[in-house]
Amino acid sequence: MRVVVLTGAGISAESGVRTFRDDGGLWEGHDVNAVATPEGFARDRELVQRFYDARRRSLAHVEPNPAHLALARLEEELGEDLLVVTQNVDDLHERAGSRRVVHMHGELLRAACEACGSRPRWEEDLLPSPPCPVCGARALRPDVVWFGEVPYELDRIGRAVSGCDLFVSVGTSGSVYPAAGYVSLAASSGAHTLELNLEPSEGSRFFDEVRTGPAGRLVPEWVE
Numbered sequence: 001m002r003v004v005v006l007t008g009a010g011i012s013a014e015s016g017v018r019t020f021r022d023d024g025g026l027w028e029g030h031d032v033n034a035v036a037t038p039e040g041f042a043r044d045r046e047l048v049q050r051f052y053d054a055r056r057r058s059l060a061h062v063e064p065n066p067a068h069l070a071l072a073r074l075e076e077e078l079g080e081d082l083l084v085v086t087q088n089v090d091d092l093h094e095r096a097g098s099r100r101v102v103h104m105h106g107e108l109l110r111a112a113c114e115a116c117g118s119r120p121r122w123e124e125d126l127l128p129s130p131p132c133p134v135c136g137a138r139a140l141r142p143d144v145v146w147f148g149e150v151p152y153e154l155d156r157i158g159r160a161v162s163g164c165d166l167f168v169s170v171g172t173s174g175s176v177y178p179a180a181g182y183v184s185l186a187a188s189s190g191a192h193t194l195e196l197n198l199e200p201s202e203g204s205r206f207f208d209e210v211r212t213g214p215a216g217r218l219v220p221e222w223v224e
């Protein structure tokens, strides 16, 4: 049984990581076009670096929750037959023990050098602009995929989604593409599709089965 699990901000909500669109979500306090687009970065690098520096620092104050831990246990069982595709830029899947994780929208704990293209692991602030550890240029940006930018590992993800028997979506509003289109790709390839979400999402109608509730309860229940 080949399984792909797509996760979004909702799986980290119970760990204290803010989601984007819920009450008190990130997009309430910040203009998405100012902080999550290449144009916004060109207009005001400091504003964007401060936004991601704060999110990177907050990782030190959160821990994986039972949903992350259940997926790590499932990987022990399924091994190569499980792939976690996450839209999240936090490191909670890895801290829970998952190894087969694809960060399609990048990672807070990496920087990307606009001069040499390297993507070094990065745990400190990016303000004031430090030199790239590879080429020395002061051209480091957060290694996250902004709106209008092409997500990472689309080929690998496409192969896994169109080749899986079970596609499970956890904690995502289904409002951003190409991630929001994967349920249809999985369904058209014959997979059974299951949504685990606090409330129905924009894509619920595309799923064979929808279970609503907190991921910290639904995911362990599904895995057990």
Ligand SMILES: CC(C)NC(=O)[C@H](Cc1c[nH]c2ccccc12)NC(=O)[C@H](CCCC/N=C(/NCCC(=O)O)S[C@H]1O[C@H](COP(=O)(O)OP(=O)(O)OC[C@H]2O[C@@H](n3cnc4c(N)ncnc43)[C@H](O)[C@@H]2O)[C@@H](O)[C@H]1O)NC(=O)OCc1ccccc1
Pocket: 007, 008, 009, 010, 011, 013, 014, 019, 020, 021, 022, 025, 036, 087, 088, 089, 105, 144, 145, 146, 147, 148, 149, 150, 151, 154, 170, 171, 172, 173, 174, 175, 176, 177, 178, 179, 196, 197, 198, 199, 200, 201, 213, 214, 215, 216
């Ligand atoms: C707004 C939307 C319409 N716009 C897009 O989709 C755009 C444009 C677009 C492309 N194709 C289209 C087709 C139609 C229309 C528009 C487009 N897409 C892009 O620009 C993408 C790039 C998008 C990536 C942007 N970066 C992010 N994040 C990183 C940054 C950062 O983190 O700061 S997106 C960001 O928002 C997205 C949605 O967030 P969610 O994770 O779902 O969180 P949200 O708050 O919305 O929802 C939380 C959910 O959890 C639930 N929940 C809450 N608590 C719990 C709980 N406790 N338990 C369970 N569930 C819970 C809630 O009920 C809720 O449902 C995620 O992807 C997330 O990563 N790039 C691209 O298309 O490039 C070209 C291309 C593509 C393919 C091939 C070649 C070229």
